[in-house]
Amino acid sequence: MPAFAVIDLDPARYVRHAVHAESQTWPEKNCYVDVFIELVHALGCEPLALLPCVNAVDFVGDQWTFYKPPHDELRDLFGIEVQELTCWRPLIEHAEEHLAAGRLISTEADAWWLPDTSGTDYRSQHTKSTIILNRLDRGARQLDYFHNAGYFRLDGEDFARSFQLDQAPDPAFMPFYAELIRIDRLQRLPAADLRAASRTLLRRHVERMPAANPLPRFAARFARDLPDITEQGLAYYHAWAFATVRQLGSAAELAAAHLDWLADPALGDAAAAWRDISVGAKAFILKAARAVNARRALDAAPILDAWAASWQRAHAVLLERA
């Protein structure tokens, strides 16, 4: 059985995009946006162009927006087309078919079998994540895949379990959601054209920013929920923090990176305001963990008021100058 690879990459020598560098406040953002950032980067394009959407993050009750790059913008900026994959046969057969034809597959996966998550879920917790399959060697039982901030290889039992091989048929097994990624119309726009196209998208997403500042809503909900989060304990807190502060903080970091990349001094204040939220969110996760762990109160109002003011500043600058 031959090996199929869409993009010629070596996991051991893979160089991440700068937004995933260890020097970042949030080296990992969320699994879906992360894999598309790295895919676009690996294809030789600039993924920062894809990030205007993060400006529109909102607080929606029990979470901040799990932001994703809109598929139409992937197509318009880079010629990358994403459609749902109909999983009517085993995933490994779809993977062989499409990788051989130069099409990638993004799929939900169980992080239990993803060795790059050895610090969190690998062999310890069943968690849904998103990966992009790029290279498959069925004979050697190897898969090279994009996940989170990087590009990795899995093999052996991890390969078998990721593709449900060597298992007795399970009538209760539900296939993961998967997407087909076509790059046969890939376009690499000149830098100036890409910036101009991304600036147009920025205006679109600024119009989609919440009509009312979402931070006061988040502050009120946090004050209400903290006693329950404390009661539930640290593991629950980590899940809460992932769905809330981490999404906000990482979106803010990407928003600042995108505005910096546009290289327009008129947007500098908005980038600085987003960056204040991003850095503050990192410290907040640690402060709130301390409060939960010690079962003591936390007056978050001064911090969240400052974020609200930063959001307002970013919003005002972007409305006027984007």
Added chain:
Amino acid sequence: MSQSVKIRDILKQHGRLSRDVDSLADNDDLYQAGMTSHASVNVMLALEGNFDVEFPDHMLTRDVFESIAAIDAAISQLTIV
């Protein structure tokens, strides 16, 4: 037990590193060694509990926890009377 040995002990319990803590040099990057943001929260809590300190807000950053040496320096700074 010396401060840096205690730090290594905490990292063994809470760091969830992909490398053996004993094989790390004091200046090796703990994030490169597999410590996630999630794990760093637990490391910070264990450090505060074990050394009876509280990191002030300006020290709640990634770089304070990026190496054994950096943690050691931060703890020393907080425990100077």
